[in-house]
Amino acid sequence: MKISKKVALGVSAAVGLSLALAGCSSSTPSASGDGGGDPVKMCVLVSDATSSEALGFKAYYTDYIQSNFNVTFTYSDELADANAEKTAMEGFIANNCKAVISFASADRGQQIQMAEDAGIFYSVATGTLPEDQYEEFKDSPSYIGAIGPSLDIERQAGYDMAKYFVEEGDTTFAIFGGGIPYYIDMHIHRVAGMLTALAEEPSTTYGGQKEFGAILGKIMQDGTIKVADFSSDVYELSGYVEAWNFGDSAWQANLAGVVASQPDAILAAGTGFAVFGAAIAGTDIKIGDIDAYTEENKKAMEAGSLAYLAGKFTSINGPIFAATLSAVEGSPIRAEGDTALALEQGYWVATSVDQFTEYLAADTAENPVYDKESLEPFIGTDASYDEFAQFVSQYTFEDLVG
Amino acid sequence: MGTNSMRRVTGTLFIPVAVVVVLIALCSANGVSLFNTGDSFLLLVRGVATTMLTAMALSINLNSGRFDFSLGAMATLSSVIGATTTLNLGGGFPMMAIVTLASGMLLGAFSGLVYVLLRISPMVCSLGITLLYEGISFTITGGANVSFLLEDDLTSFAKSPINMIYVIGAALAVMYLLFDRSRFGFEYRGLITGQAASVAAGAKEKVNAVSTYAVSGVLMSMVGLILASQMGYIEAGKLNFGTIGVMFTAFLPMFIGGYIGRFSNDKLGLLLGALCTTLIALAMSALNATSTVQSLTNAFLLVAFLIFLSNEDRITRAWRRFTRRGGGGTSLSSSLGEPDGATSLRGANTP
Numbered sequence: 001m002k003i004s005k006k007v008a009l010g011v012s013a014a015v016g017l018s019l020a021l022a023g024c025s026s027s028t029p030s031a032s033g034d035g036g037g038d039p040v041k042m043c044v045l046v047s048d049a050t051s052s053e054a055l056g057f058k059a060y061y062t063d064y065i066q067s068n069f070n071v072t073f074t075y076s077d078e079l080a081d082a083n084a085e086k087t088a089m090e091g092f093i094a095n096n097c098k099a100v101i102s103f104a105s106a107d108r109g110q111q112i113q114m115a116e117d118a119g120i121f122y123s124v125a126t127g128t129l130p131e132d133q134y135e136e137f138k139d140s141p142s143y144i145g146a147i148g149p150s151l152d153i154e155r156q157a158g159y160d161m162a163k164y165f166v167e168e169g170d171t172t173f174a175i176f177g178g179g180i181p182y183y184i185d186m187h188i189h190r191v192a193g194m195l196t197a198l199a200e201e202p203s204t205t206y207g208g209q210k211e212f213g214a215i216l217g218k219i220m221q222d223g224t225i226k227v228a229d230f231s232s233d234v235y236e237l238s239g240y241v242e243a244w245n246f247g248d249s250a251w252q253a254n255l256a257g258v259v260a261s262q263p264d265a266i267l268a269a270g271t272g273f274a275v276f277g278a279a280i281a282g283t284d285i286k287i288g289d290i291d292a293y294t295e296e297n298k299k300a301m302e303a304g305s306l307a308y309l310a311g312k313f314t315s316i317n318g319p320i321f322a323a324t325l326s327a328v329e330g331s332p333i334r335a336e337g338d339t340a341l342a343l344e345q346g347y348w349v350a351t352s353v354d355q356f357t358e359y360l361a362a363d364t365a366e367n368p369v370y371d372k373e374s375l376e377p378f379i380g381t382d383a384s385y386d387e388f389a390q391f392v393s394q395y396t397f398e399d400l401v402g
Numbered sequence: 403m404g405t406n407s408m409r410r411v412t413g414t415l416f417i418p419v420a421v422v423v424v425l426i427a428l429c430s431a432n433g434v435s436l437f438n439t440g441d442s443f444l445l446l447v448r449g450v451a452t453t454m455l456t457a458m459a460l461s462i463n464l465n466s467g468r469f470d471f472s473l474g475a476m477a478t479l480s481s482v483i484g485a486t487t488t489l490n491l492g493g494g495f496p497m498m499a500i501v502t503l504a505s506g507m508l509l510g511a512f513s514g515l516v517y518v519l520l521r522i523s524p525m526v527c528s529l530g531i532t533l534l535y536e537g538i539s540f541t542i543t544g545g546a547n548v549s550f551l552l553e554d555d556l557t558s559f560a561k562s563p564i565n566m567i568y569v570i571g572a573a574l575a576v577m578y579l580l581f582d583r584s585r586f587g588f589e590y591r592g593l594i595t596g597q598a599a600s601v602a603a604g605a606k607e608k609v610n611a612v613s614t615y616a617v618s619g620v621l622m623s624m625v626g627l628i629l630a631s632q633m634g635y636i637e638a639g640k641l642n643f644g645t646i647g648v649m650f651t652a653f654l655p656m657f658i659g660g661y662i663g664r665f666s667n668d669k670l671g672l673l674l675g676a677l678c679t680t681l682i683a684l685a686m687s688a689l690n691a692t693s694t695v696q697s698l699t700n701a702f703l704l705v706a707f708l709i710f711l712s713n714e715d716r717i718t719r720a721w722r723r724f725t726r727r728g729g730g731g732t733s734l735s736s737s738l739g740e741p742d743g744a745t746s747l748r749g750a751n752t753p
Contacts (some may be wrong), residue, residue, distance in 0.1 A: 049545060049639055050545050050546065050547060050637060050638075050639030050640070051547070052546065052547070055544070055545060055546050077641060077642060078639070078640075078641070078644075181692070181693055181694065223692075223694075224692050224693075227690070228690075242693065243693050245693065246629065246633055246637075247629065247647065247648055247651060248651070248683070248696070249445070249449035249453070249679070249680050249683030249684070250682075250683035250684070250686040250687045250691070250696045251687075251693070251696075252445060252448075252449065252632075252683075253439075253442075253445050253449075253683060253684050253686075253687030253688075254687045256439055256441040256442075256444075256445055257438065257439050257687060257688075259441075260439035260440055260441055273551065274547070274549075274551075274635065277551035277552070277634055277635075278551055278557050278632065278633055278634030278635075281551075281552075281554065281557065281634075296549050296551065299551075299552050300551070300552070303552055
């Protein structure tokens, strides 16, 4: 049989479209436990769709939450900038999403405004709104709020990590700045926290500064970390790498330079093992990371490469889901003065394989700590803000697992 | 050594030597060394290997007027297939290499088949193939990275400078034999310079096109293999042309290589072009240039070289006038003008 051009074109298009759609996530109607009415359509904006952390969060929502609550989730593609976020929001609004949960932070103000104009709910997961934006939108009935590590918690996470290695006796450090050149606030605050911890030693300064605010200002001004601006009689900042330009020879050379400088520890603002894991194999260099509890990081800790992990646990986004669904069902949880939520959650910190294993086992997408039983009391009920805030504030491993 | 040979050698080595001299001088002026770590040689040969292979893969289709955006997607998908198969079957690096290279050849051949069967613009075709291959990678892994960071067997390959030198040597040898010394290569060149005449003489145009795409697939699968072994994982979740950026790293070395190739051999030109751009990258690292400065520098160099190529005749005439006014001396044309019989790829390398 002779294959005509039309047939070949049609088959190729069909195959390609099928595979592309299969590759993209899609929402499926939930077989929810409640079984009442059409599922509530919730849409999720993501700027990171491929890291282990992002996939864990997604698995919690699409596997566990979707199976236990009357909701469906639709995820965006990986959103690189504000324009992509705007396009994704337009798509969500056009597809009748009742609420948007956002992990994408290029322009949250724009996202909230679009949600408000469309009359849908909007909430921020694993993040926070800058103070000025919170003041602008706190009274909006569309804006539910943000639950996640505040910038102060990010600072503290970086500070605590650096302090850990200092107390272990390490004196030579390298820093991985992650998204600092892209002005990702959480990475900037984490690294500023690290430098602040080191600057507690009397002879140590960064850019001549010792206080967090001043160090933060310098990083924001430079858009990077300058090794030459670090001064100390006790510590050495032997190298610095930022961004994830794996295909770039100059970036690779920077990475090699950092490893060759033989720091005692590499303090990473995120994805530390993914970036340095192969490069430090066979060396005594340790990595401290602010990332997530994944099997890969567990293996890294078992191998001795990863010495410190401050991580978000898989079901950390349970409370923001509960608040969002409750708002959709007509029972929004509002803070004092009928304002949006602004609640903090922090990290679980593991410094040993046993701790890591315990944390990983305690919270999975299949058996999360924020399970149906713990979230239901706050969905569509008359639970008060204080009760909900108390619930959210108890995020540590000891609080949730005991 | 005759005048012609002198011109060839000078023309071939002028740019690489100039780059080395300038970079060493720049580094020395800033108190740093161009090769400032124990891994500098490894970084150099590995960067040359991946850049040269990408430039080769890009140029063999571009010479025929076929712009291929799918290079990055082929590198990713072939390495995903190789790594996933190896990890699932508990194999070692030899299995990963064989499966990756075989996958790359098949992916490249499929890309070529789509092009010749559908008879649509190669640029449009490659865009569709890119989306298809990215989607397949995503489907295989569920969007997750394929990680083998702690598998020393799989990650040691790219940490050996000798392995990278073998890769460079093998690629040069295969490409030279295939494109310069085989019937396939003769037909390939014939189809570039005179398609109607070549077809009339018996060249099988479609077979040649599909085979060229297959070779491109093998080259990019080797790039994917090196990068995967180097990093210990593969980012398999890129969609919506997320893999396209890989091909842009090959433009500057390809243009430099095309220029150098006039004086010697285009494959050698691509090697030296890759050497130049890798040395520039090492220098920027040694000078602690920020990522912004590096990006701007690369863009500036690419634009500057394109301006030079586009105005080469004017520059040559101006140089001749300048040297004649100076009362003699070696003119640019006499030292760097095209030697007799040199194969010129000037037109083919201009997109």
